[in-house]
Amino acid sequence: MGVAAAVAVEQLLADIEELVVCESPSDDLDAVARSADTVAALGTRLLGAAPERIVIDGRTHLRWRFGAPRVLLLGHHDTVWPIGSLATHPFDVSDGVLRGPGTFDMKTGVVMALHAVAGLADREGVSVLITGDEELGSPSSRELILDEARDCAAVFVLEAAAEGGALKVARKGVSLYRVVVTGRAAHAGLEPERGVNASIEAAHLVLAVAALGDQDAGTTVTPTLLSSGSTTNTVPAAAEFAVDVRVRTIAEQDRVDAAMHALVTRLPGAEVRIEGGPNRRPMEPSSSEHLFERAVAVAEAAGLTPFDGVAVGGASDGNFTAGAGVPTLDGLGAVGGGAHADDEHVVVDMIGERLTLLEGLIADVLAGEGA
Structure with a gap:
């Protein structure tokens, strides 16, 4: 590595550290605002x-726009890690590996996006949008993302790469639900027969919901967070649980949605209310096919490490843009692993390679659009 390249990598790492040590859990509006700063x-x-600072429902998003957008770089600066995580997961670079909360998902990608645009000879037609609520499902930024992507020829999502550095050419769609059960309270010792046990009804519904999955179709329907009851000697009058749905196709997403809203109770006197629905439509392979081909060509011309294109279960803001018919390629950020986990990490040597790929892709699309 030459001196100039070494200096560039050191600056990149310093910039990543600056973002990582500014903790930004999605549910802490003040922390997200500080991170945006x-x-x-x-x-x-x-x-x-x-940047243009866009605050929606108290959540801070940032946008840099150079002329009319034709290429959108999309990322987020919020993380799943709570304040104080640096005490147990400090920022560290050793043995060629970068560690720390949010390094992989996706603060390294944010830094890469900014450095890539800084390295362009001509930025005309480039937009960079860094949102602050992606880990929550992008409730306040969804329309902002769709508006910015509408007239673009390409959206490049700086989420981390898949295993082995693969780009993400397809993502499952996501639906999110809250199942709310209402029963009737009674004393559990004196007259439990007067109650309607919301916990028991919720148990029936959890099993019914879990049965909606289809392994062959790649559809998962997973009851997650559950709560019920008020005291240990009271028949529970209320219960609720969350449901996470992942699907490969819109047809499966619609099937599960209809089934969720058709759920009925089994206990006399119990009631159920279903909240939520589809959050992100599937990102199907057709939305990324041509951009992936261009990425492979750019990588070959630059002598970069070869990579595959894979479908993944997790969703991103790229689902929105792909679902709107805008060509979208995802997974262009950090190479590493451990998203949301104790072993979250980034391979330092690959940061420069992926930055070269991103710069080349942007220039390639802009050149094609201007031809």
């Missing part, structure tokens, strides 16, 4: 322009 300052230094 940090990202804005970094981007202003690299791009010579301050």
Whole structure:
């Protein structure tokens, strides 16, 4: 590695550290606002322009726009890690591996997006959108993302790469539900027969919901967070549980949605209410096919490490843009692993390679659009 390249990598790592040590759990509005300040300052230094700060429902998003958008770089600066995680998962670079909360998902990708645009000879037609609520399902940024992507020829999502550095050419769609059960309270010792046990009804419904999955179709329907009751000697009057649904096709998403809203109770006197529905439509392979081909060509021309294109179960904001018919390629950020887990990490040597790939892809699409 030459001196200039080594200096560039050191600066990249310093910029990543700056973002990582500014903790930004999605559910902490003040923390997300502080993180937005940090990202804005970094981007202003690299791009010579301050971002537009967009606050929706108290959540802070940042946008840099250079002319009419034709290529959108999409990322998020919020994480799943609570304040204080740095005490147990400190930022660290050793043996060629970068560690710390949010390094892989996806603060390294945010830094890469800003550095890639900074390295372009011509930024005309590029937009960078860094949101602050992706880990919550993008409730406030969804329409912002769709508006920014509408007239673009390509959306490049800086979420981390799949295993082995593969790009993400398809993602499952996501539906999110809250199942709310109402029963009737009674004393559990004196007259339990007067009650309607919401816990028992919820148990029936959990089993019915779990049965909606279809392994052959790749559909998972998973009851997750559950709560019920008020005291140990009271028949529970209320219960609720969350449901996470992942699907490969819109048809499966619609089937599960209809079945969820058709759920009925089994205990006399119990009632059930279903909240929620589809959050992200599937990102199908057709949305990324041509962009992936261009990525392979750019990588071959630059002598970069070869990579595959894979379908993954997790969703991203790329589902929104792909679902709207905008060509979208995902997984262009960090190479590593351990998203949301104790072993979250990034392979340092691959950061420079993926930055080269991203710069080449942007330039390639812009050149094609301008032809």
